[in-house]
Amino acid sequence: HHCSSSQTSPSGPFGSELSLTLQVQKHLEPFRLSLEKLQDVSARLRKDMIRGLGKHSHHRASVKMLPTFVRATPDGTEKGDFLALDLGGTNFRVLHVRVLEEEQRVLKMDSQICAIPQDIMLGTGEKLFDHIAACLAEFLDSQKLRGQTLPLGFTFSFPCEQKEIDKSILIRWTKGFNCSGVEGEDVVNLLKEAIHRRGDYDISSVAMVNDTVGTMMSCGYRDQSCEIGMIIGTGTNACYMEEMKNVKRVEGEDGRMCINTEWGGFGDDGCLKDVLTEFDEEVDKTSINPGVHTFEKMISGMYLGEIVRLVLLKLTEEKLLFRGCPSEALLTPGSFETRFISEIEEPDSGLENAKKILTKLDLDWDLVDACVARLVCDTVSSRSARLCAAALATIVNRIRINRGLDHLKTTVGVDGTVYRKHPNFSDELQAAVRLLAPKCDVTFLISEDGSGKGAAMVTAVAQRLALQSRLLEDSDGEDEEEEEEEKCDANI
Numbered sequence: 001h002h003c004s005s006s007q008t009s010p011s012g013p014f015g016s017e018l019s020l021t022l023q024v025q026k027h028l029e030p031f032r033l034s035l036e037k038l039q040d041v042s043a044r045l046r047k048d049m050i051r052g053l054g055k056h057s058h059h060r061a062s063v064k065m066l067p068t069f070v071r072a073t074p075d076g077t078e079k080g081d082f083l084a085l086d087l088g089g090t091n092f093r094v095l096h097v098r099v100l101e102e103e104q105r106v107l108k109m110d111s112q113i114c115a116i117p118q119d120i121m122l123g124t125g126e127k128l129f130d131h132i133a134a135c136l137a138e139f140l141d142s143q144k145l146r147g148q149t150l151p152l153g154f155t156f157s158f159p160c161e162q163k164e165i166d167k168s169i170l171i172r173w174t175k176g177f178n179c180s181g182v183e184g185e186d187v188v189n190l191l192k193e194a195i196h197r198r199g200d201y202d203i204s205s206v207a208m209v210n211d212t213v214g215t216m217m218s219c220g221y222r223d224q225s226c227e228i229g230m231i232i233g234t235g236t237n238a239c240y241m242e243e244m245k246n247v248k249r250v251e252g253e254d255g256r257m258c259i260n261t262e263w264g265g266f267g268d269d270g271c272l273k274d275v276l277t278e279f280d281e282e283v284d285k286t287s288i289n290p291g292v293h294t295f296e297k298m299i300s301g302m303y304l305g306e307i308v309r310l311v312l313l314k315l316t317e318e319k320l321l322f323r324g325c326p327s328e329a330l331l332t333p334g335s336f337e338t339r340f341i342s343e344i345e346e347p348d349s350g351l352e353n354a355k356k357i358l359t360k361l362d363l364d365w366d367l368v369d370a371c372v373a374r375l376v377c378d379t380v381s382s383r384s385a386r387l388c389a390a391a392l393a394t395i396v397n398r399i400r401i402n403r404g405l406d407h408l409k410t411t412v413g414v415d416g417t418v419y420r421k422h423p424n425f426s427d428e429l430q431a432a433v434r435l436l437a438p439k440c441d442v443t444f445l446i447s448e449d450g451s452g453k454g455a456a457m458v459t460a461v462a463q464r465l466a467l468q469s470r471l472l473e474d475s476d477g478e479d480e481e482e483e484e485e486e487k488c489d490a491n492i
């Protein structure tokens with residue numbers, strides 16, 4: 001069999017290191033994106049964002065730019081108790097959150113993680129929502145909250161066409177979910193129906209929130225210049241405050257609205273062909289949603305490990321790793337977890353971690369192999385950080401130009417396992433943003449549980465605005481008189 005130690009090069013394991021490095025580098029070259037390339041990617045995204053915002057062009061836009069009906073960030077007067085559901089990240093969670101006005105703080109009173117078994121992730125929508133309703137019931141009991149009918153913020157981290165804050169139609173599943181009968185349906189309805197099927201408790205108003213929006217809002221309570229939310233976790237996405245006059249699909253010209261960009265879909269029309277590697281194409285083909293969320297598949301935690309595995313496999317086939325001998329594990333899709341990348345790139349313990357992981361994967365490695373594996377991880381995660389930077393730069397540049405500013409100072413609320421856990425992802429991201437958006441001064445704020453607290457915050461802001469608009473409706477008559485007077489004044 002071709003896998004034997006005699007395959008080691010005649011000059012010994014280290015003898016041909018230089019030529020090995022060159023050959024490995026050749027395979028990694030397609031992952032290295034120059035600054036010019038990133039600028040180009042950013043320019044393409046800018047065009048796609050404009051298309052997504054357009055009244056007619058949005059139908060064929062791969063970057064969907066979804067209106068969220070969140071028109072205001074927190075102003076610090078929000079308060080009350082809320083329930084929150086968080087579906088679509090690493091875990092499904094139920095939370096009880098209290099917003100304290102006096103201290104401008106959001107407290108997580110308690111929370112519970114509920115596992116979602118694979119068969120539910122890929123089963124019927126009815127089963128999924130029954131499961132969610134059951135988890136919520138269990139939580140309400142454990143918190144002795146069943147009697148109170150609290151408002152609920154539902155962080156549902158999938159692309160949804162939102163009609164109102166409490167009407168949200170799933171466009172498509174992403175990130176390993178694929179429940180039947182949910183795409184094209186109103187998620188709030190499905191949740192309410194499941195709760196009614198049980199009939200043993202009820203909830204009051206529901207606000208639907210994408211995790212990016214929750215992240216922006218949870219940071220917004222602390223830092224009111226936070227007007228961008230970004231997730232780099234299982235999936236990737238960002239939202240930001242756009243001028244209403246540019247949101248052609250929603251009536252009204254004044255003020256701003258938070259737009260959920262769904263940048264994960266960037267490239268779905270083929271515009272990133274020149275950036276994709278053979279490994280990206282393979283990841284896409286074997287995913288449960290081939291052909292969609294192209295950008296996400298180059299960046300997010302659900303896919304990074306698999307890209308690395310495919311590269312390691314290729315290098316093994318080319319006899320540049322493990323003496324040309326792949327293990328069963330290395331041949332198995334999904335066996336190289338994304339968290340391995342973070343562990344292998346750890347500045348101090350990285351090489352030791354690499355050895356442990358390669359052993360765990362049943363590979364016959366030497367020191368050079370461990371170093372090459374580390375190089376592969378670094379290359380794949382750097383590309384992810386730099387692509388994210390290009391996309392984020394597009395947003396901050398847009399906000400700056402929208403506002404006619406020479407210089408913009410802004411804050412991005414960020415969350416996600418890749419951003420949080422990887423040793424230098426955030427540094428690389430920031431460095432590249434600085435180069436790609438030189439006129440913007442961008443501060444990154446790690447969100448403290450944006451999907452939980454942020455969802456409560458959105459619900460609280462929605463309530464505050466509903467209350468305020470009710471007050472305005474009450475005083476309708478007087479307003480009109482005042483307006484008339486103003487008009488007269490203007491005429492004089």
Ligand code: BGC
Nearest residue numbers: 157158159174231235236237
């Ligand atoms: C979803 C987004 C979400 C992102 C991060 C993507 O797959 O389409 O809605 O914000 O993942 O969780």
